Amino acid sequence: MDRIRVVGGQPLHGIIRISGAKNAALPLMIASLLTDETLTLENVPRLADVNMLVRILGNHGVDYTLKGKRPGEELQSGQTVDLRAEHIVDTTAPYDLVSRMRASFWVIAPLLARMGACKVSLPGGCAIGTRPVDFLLMVLERLGATIAIENGYAIAKAPRGLRGAEISFPKVTVGGTHTALMAAALADGRTTVLNAAREPEIVDLADCLNKMGARITGAGTETIEIDGVAKLHGARHSVLPDRIEAGTYAMAVAMTGGDVMLEGARADLLSGAFEALQQAGARLDASDEGLRVRRNGNGISPVDISTAPFPGFPTDLQAQFMALMTRASGASRITETIFENRFMHVGELSRFGAKIRLDGDAAIVDGVPKLQGAPVMATDLRASVSLVIAALAAEGETMVNRVYHLDRGFEHLEHKLGQCGAVVERISGHG
Numbered sequence: 406m407d408r409i410r411v412v413g414g415q416p417l418h419g420i421i422r423i424s425g426a427k428n429a430a431l432p433l434m435i436a437s438l439l440t441d442e443t444l445t446l447e448n449v450p451r452l453a454d455v456n457m458l459v460r461i462l463g464n465h466g467v468d469y470t471l472k473g474k475r476p477g478e479e480l481q482s483g484q485t486v487d488l489r490a491e492h493i494v495d496t497t498a499p500y501d502l503v504s505r506m507r508a509s510f511w512v513i514a515p516l517l518a519r520m521g522a523c524k525v526s527l528p529g530g531c532a533i534g535t536r537p538v539d540f541l542l543m544v545l546e547r548l549g550a551t552i553a554i555e556n557g558y559a560i561a562k563a564p565r566g567l568r569g570a571e572i573s574f575p576k577v578t579v580g581g582t583h584t585a586l587m588a589a590a591l592a593d594g595r596t597t598v599l600n601a602a603r604e605p606e607i608v609d610l611a612d613c614l615n616k617m618g619a620r621i622t623g624a625g626t627e628t629i630e631i632d633g634v635a636k637l638h639g640a641r642h643s644v645l646p647d648r649i650e651a652g653t654y655a656m657a658v659a660m661t662g663g664d665v666m667l668e669g670a671r672a673d674l675l676s677g678a679f680e681a682l683q684q685a686g687a688r689l690d691a692s693d694e695g696l697r698v699r700r701n702g703n704g705i706s707p708v709d710i711s712t713a714p715f716p717g718f719p720t721d722l723q724a725q726f727m728a729l730m731t732r733a734s735g736a737s738r739i740t741e742t743i744f745e746n747r748f749m750h751v752g753e754l755s756r757f758g759a760k761i762r763l764d765g766d767a768a769i770v771d772g773v774p775k776l777q778g779a780p781v782m783a784t785d786l787r788a789s790v791s792l793v794i795a796a797l798a799a800e801g802e803t804m805v806n807r808v809y810h811l812d813r814g815f816e817h818l819e820h821k822l823g824q825c826g827a828v829v830e831r832i833s834g835h836g
């Protein structure tokens with residue numbers, strides 16, 4: 406297993422190209438199961454989760470072609486992939502594949518909609534809470550499927566196809582909304598989704614499904630309407646830029662100081678994190694090129710945040726913001742409202758000398774004047790990168806272990822930070 410070594414203390418200066426969003430690419434790839442024609446996706450990030458999903462889709466019979474690099478393309482340009490589910494040869498998604506990644510459970514919606522039956526292992530994913538799938542199963546039942554849970558698998562059946570219905574989520578759910586879009590796209594009649602997730606990745610999936618012939622309106626609002634169609638066709642779609650990656654590097658610059666252009670980042674997608682970064686003392690300037698982030702001279706101000714569904718402060722940036730607040734000139738309160746166990750980074754940040762205590766669903770961070778490098782390890786993706794942010798500002802050397810979490814969601818992290826002056830290197834083959 407690889408490790409990442411960071412020597413802190415360098416401000417970041419330069420350009421970081423923002424990749425396609427992991428959390429958009431995954432449902433878009435899964436949507437390829439809805440048609441027997443080719444779905445071409447551009448700007449797909451090179452990530453372990455993408456590779457894992459390719460294996461899962463391949464198991465169902467999806468042909469996958471990765472286009473070679475074009476003249477003039479750099480390492481950091483996203484890849485273009487063709488996905489063709491002409492023949493679905495297997496409607497079972499087995500435990501050993503699905504247990505490694507939460508989003509892989511979402512194959513249940515297109516498999517059921519197109520094939521009328523499927524068997525999907527209950528999911529795994531980041532260890533950030535219990536993460537049930539009851540709302541996702543509720544969606545399929547509302548659309549007329551029968552669901553049984555047997556030996557750790559969800560067995561879904563809809564032999565006469567799915568029927569449009571009204572679906573009202575008791576709580577905003579991204580995965581539940583993706584499931585509703587994909588299942589209802591091929592259902593008979595109209596589906597209305599109430600209290601839908603408004604995340605940009607939902608809008609991206611709806612846009613792509615509409616290019617494939619679906620009839621979806623209202624994505625990005627609380628109410629989405631889907632008029633089912635008999636068949637979807639192939640399409641070409643470019644994955645939207647990763648707002649979590651952009652927010653993470655913006656927080657890294659706010660932490661170290663410096664001046665970085667986040668090429669391709671979209672300020673409108675950063676939502677609550679944009680204001681929080683400004684209040685913390687970073688200067689953000691949006692342009693056609695991307696988002697320029699600067700912190701020169703002034704210190705880091707303490708800011709209270711509370712995570713919330715889009716357009717609130719994203720839970721996927723909570724750990725990174727906590728890392729930033731460890732160096733603030735005062736106390737901040739960070740409240741996590743989405744996942745009940747998303748504070749695994751608190752203990753690891755303390756290894757740098759950070760002062761953090763937990764108070765129910767909140768962490769109180771007392772900013773300290775300096776952090777010191779340490780050996781650290783995280784158990785989930787965003788927690789891991791929060792340790793890199795702390796390491797960039799810490800005195801001396803940090804060794805981040807279990808880098809495979811980072812490789813799930815951050816493309817070429819050490820290269821992107823390294824070209825902005827950070828001292829970051831990957832050490833291959835260690836636990």
Ligand SMILES: CC(=O)N[C@H]1[C@@H](OP(=O)(O)OP(=O)(O)OC[C@H]2O[C@@H](n3ccc(=O)[nH]c3=O)[C@H](O)[C@@H]2O)O[C@H](CO)[C@@H](O)[C@@H]1O
Pocket residue numbers: 428429431507508534535536537538539540541542576577578579580581720721743744745
């Ligand atoms: C691959 C992907 O896109 N993952 C993102 C997705 O995860 P994911 O789609 O799993 O998260 P959800 O939005 O569904 O979860 C929101 C809340 O609803 C609860 N819930 C969800 C489904 C369900 O059936 N029952 C239930 O109780 C969850 O436990 C959580 O408390 O959105 C999260 C919230 O923005 C992000 O942190 C994840 O990075």
Ligand SMILES: C=C(OP(=O)(O)O)C(=O)O
Pocket residue numbers: 428506507508529530531533721786787814
């Ligand atoms: C929690 C995340 O991923 P997943 O939903 O796949 O566990 C994430 O992207 O931060």
